[in-house]
Amino acid sequence: MEQVISETAGKWIEEEQIRKPCFLKVIRANDPWEGMSEEEIEDAREFIRWYVIQDFLPLLLIPTQPRKTEIWFDDYEEFRLSPFGTNDFQALQPPFNKYGYRIKKILERVKDLAIMYSCLNTAEGREDVLGKYESLINREFRDNLMYLVIKFQLAEDRDEKMLLKAKIAKVSQNIMKCKAVWEKYSSWE
Numbered sequence: 001m002e003q004v005i006s007e008t009a010g011k012w013i014e015e016e017q018i019r020k021p022c023f024l025k026v027i028r029a030n031d032p033w034e035g036m037s038e039e040e041i042e043d044a045r046e047f048i049r050w051y052v053i054q055d056f057l058p059l060l061l062i063p064t065q066p067r068k069t070e071i072w073f074d075d076y077e078e079f080r081l082s083p084f085g086t087n088d089f090q091a092l093q094p095p096f097n098k099y100g101y102r103i104k105k106i107l108e109r110v111k112d113l114a115i116m117y118s119c120l121n122t123a124e125g126r127e128d129v130l131g132k133y134e135s136l137i138n139r140e141f142r143d144n145l146m147y148l149v150i151k152f153q154l155a156e157d158r159d160e161k162m163l164l165k166a167k168i169a170k171v172s173q174n175i176m177k178c179k180a181v182w183e184k185y186s187s188w189e
Helices: 002-017 038-060 075-083 088-090 098-119 124-153 158-186
Strands: none
Touching: 098 124, 098 158, 124 158
């Protein structure tokens, strides 16, 4: 009898340890599809898509022509044989001017700072932006200018002095460009 009881208890424990499949579904209180079948939900979504596309229907009616010149190619071999994949094409491209690009980005930064300066109405904010502008000019140009002036004063060779004079003029010209951009955008009066 004890053995039958222990076998029965053992079966109960085994049944409890086996995981039963759980078919629970999360029900949200604000679910717009509550109580609808999958087919009804798909029909409602299709109607919403149709309704939204009605606003863009005039744009979709404009005929478009397929582009004949396409930069992107279907496969690598086609690209390699195209003019863009050859060394001749690369040789015809002008070299990238890193210094000119850097100066252009500095001038854009000066313009952004000047516009920000003109938009601020607190003295504290204006002083902060003005400090950023002066720090940018010092870091990018004035420190280099002072170095070139000292080097010019110490130079004894006439050719070296002429080369340094040209460099000093270029840096001074960049400072004047920054100053012109600052004056143009820092006040709207």
